[in-house]
């Protein structure tokens with residue numbers, strides 16, 4: 001009886017389901033992925049490379065001119081919603 005309960009509990013812990021394998025990968029490697037992302041972000045910031053691509057930044061910000069435009073549009077859309 002007790003054994004059965006323990007087995008069930010164990011199964012529940014192991015079996016975490018995600019909608020697809022990409023999300024599953026993301027959640028399993030979340031810590032490492034976020035660390036990597038953060039470190040490349042700071043490296044790029046220091047080097048003066050756009051954080052979204054490999055072009056040079058517009059002085060004073062973290063984006064190239066293309067992604068600056070994109071970002072402006074994102075912000076506009078975000079402000080409209082709320």
Ligand SMILES: [Zn+2]
Nearest residue numbers: 050053064067
């Ligand atoms: Zn860019």
